[in-house]
Amino acid sequence: MTAGKSRVAHAVTIVVPVYGDLPSVLECVDSIIEHVDLATHRVLLMNDNGPEADAIEAALLARISGQPSIRHHRNEQNLGFVGNCNRAVLEIDRTSNDILLLNSDTLVTPGFLDELSRILHSSDAHGAICPRSNNATVASLPFALRDPSRGRSITRTAAVHAALADDLPPFSYAPVAMGFCILIRRDLIERFGLFDEIYAPGYGEENDFCLRIGRAGYRSLIAHRAVVFHQGARSFQGARREALRSAHEKIVVSRYPEYTKAVQKYIYVDRDPVDVFADALVPADAVSRLLIDLGADGMGSESRAADPDPEQIGRLVAQLGARDGVALTVSVPAKRMRETKRRFSGTRIVAREHLNGVWDAGMGAGVADSHQRAMLNRTCLRILVQSDRTHIPGAMVVALDPDSMVTAARTPSNLEALRARWASITAEPGYLNDAGAPREVLARRLIRRAEQIAPRFVGHAKGAVRRLVGRTPQ
Structure with a gap:
């Protein structure tokens, strides 16, 4: 394909750290050859002298034969991921190019590098940027899932991205850019260096870099219209992976105590709602996934006269639970879980303190509170109410019956109305505390x-x- 091979103003050196998993490395290199303008950009394959170094070297040299812009370099001894990246960028690459650090288990796509570079250089305050992916923590698309058992396959992410890319903003500012594919301005590397060796052999190094430049006023970004697929977890696995992640997370948080709150704010406030509800805007199945929250008291004795009758809610839950093509979740305070499970046997009951994911539509019952309002906003593409006096922007008034709820859950979404609702509710005092990370x-x-x-x-x-x-x- 040639669609992704247009020239950009800023040349880039793509650094691919290589250790093992030769099939993934070769797929990565093939995707670079296909989708990157190698008349403008350079590629440095950094072989870190792992157990299969000889076989990897031979295969890579054969694969890049006739590609003068792609260079293979093999370290004399294994340096680990952090050391390998630092040596590639600070010693081996002698250009003044920007640097794209690209994991060897990725697949790039047409136009991704042009888009990353264009956004990176659209402001002097931009420091580092990454694309969307199927496996990149907060840069994953879709991020929150309607059905967690489905996961995020490359095929699924490609379908969602194709459907929504034009509806997403070009980029968002984020606390950090994800290291699987991160483009960094060369002048910032010259000023701040690259990765701190305290994170050797790997995990957390890119977060530290982004937070370090962030304190100097440079922003990290996620580009929503670029996508790079990522297989993930090929370098560090099992006990070693968990040990490194845990130890290095502690270092990051101790150095940057603001980091945890910044991530929560990005996830629950700063993201565009089209991104938040991507999995519901482009559903992978025809199932109507509905949420009913029973309120702070679990529809107990504190219900007000204006609230639905508990028996009416009970009938609605039973009817929806028995209906084909409907997946119903009922959320209640943790203290009400046992009695609610007895009452609604066979229905999925979740403690509202632990509620996570997205639903096609959701309704609050029982005593309304700020937590319920915020929770419905962050989890439900469509908020359903029984009265227009609820003062929830963009809420849909429905009758308290299965047909009305299912019809509402399948109603096409107005994205501008969704954004207006999100902006209004997330601006409420205390929203982040009310809608924060599930406990x-x-x-x-x-x-x-x-x-x-x-x-x-x-x-x-x-x-x-x-x-x-x-x-x-x-």
Whole structure:
């Protein structure tokens, strides 16, 4: 394809750190050859002398034969990911090009580099930028899922991106850019260096870099109209992966205590709602996924006269639960979980403190509070109400029956109305606290604490569990 090979004003050196997994490396190189203008840009394949270094070197040299813009360099000894990147950028590459650090398990797409470079140089305050992907934490598309069991395959991400790219803003400012594919201005590398060796052999180094330049006034960005696919978790796996991630997260947070709050603000306030609800705007199935929140008291004795009758809500839950093509979730305070499960046997019940994901439509019942309003805003593409006196911008007034709710859940969305609702509700005082990250269950909190104390032991345990249930790290 030639669509992605137009020239840009700023030349780039694409640095691909290579250690193992030769098939992925070759696929990555092939995608670069296909989609990057190699008359303008350069590629540096940094072979970090792993166990398969000889075979990788031979295969890469054969694959890049006749490509003068692609260079292979092999370290005399293994330096680890951080050391390998630093040597490539600070010693081996002698150009004045911007630097794109690209994981060897990625697949680039037409026009991605032009878009990243254009946005990076559209302001002197822009420092680092990454694209969207199927596997890139907050840069993943879709980020929040209607059905977590489906995951984010390359095919699924490609379909969502193709459908929504023109509706998304060109970019967002984020606390950090994701390191799987990160374009950095050369002048900032000359000023600030690259990765801190404290993060060797890897994990957390790009976050530290972005936060470091951020304190000097340079912004990190996510480009929404560029996409690079990422297989992920090929370099560090199992116990080693968990140990490194846990230890290096502690370093990042200790150095930049503002980081955690900044990530929460980006996820729950600053993102465009088309991004927030991407999985519901481009559904992967014909199922109507509905949420009913029973309020702060779980439809207990505090219900007001204006609220739906608990028996009426009970009938509605039963009818929706029995309906084909509907997946219903009921959320209640954790303290009401046991009694609600008894009352609505067979229905998916989730503690509202732990609610995560997105739904096609959601309705609040019981005593309304700021938490419920914020929770419905961040989780539901469409908010359903029984009265237009609720003062929720963009809410849809529906009758309290299954047909009305299912019809509403399938109504085409007005994106400008969605943005107006999001802007209005997220601007309310205390919104971030009300809509903040779902609380971890006790077991997860204990695991995270154990990771801090004995990360290698916990990593081994997690690896054993994944092997037992047939999962691979994501």
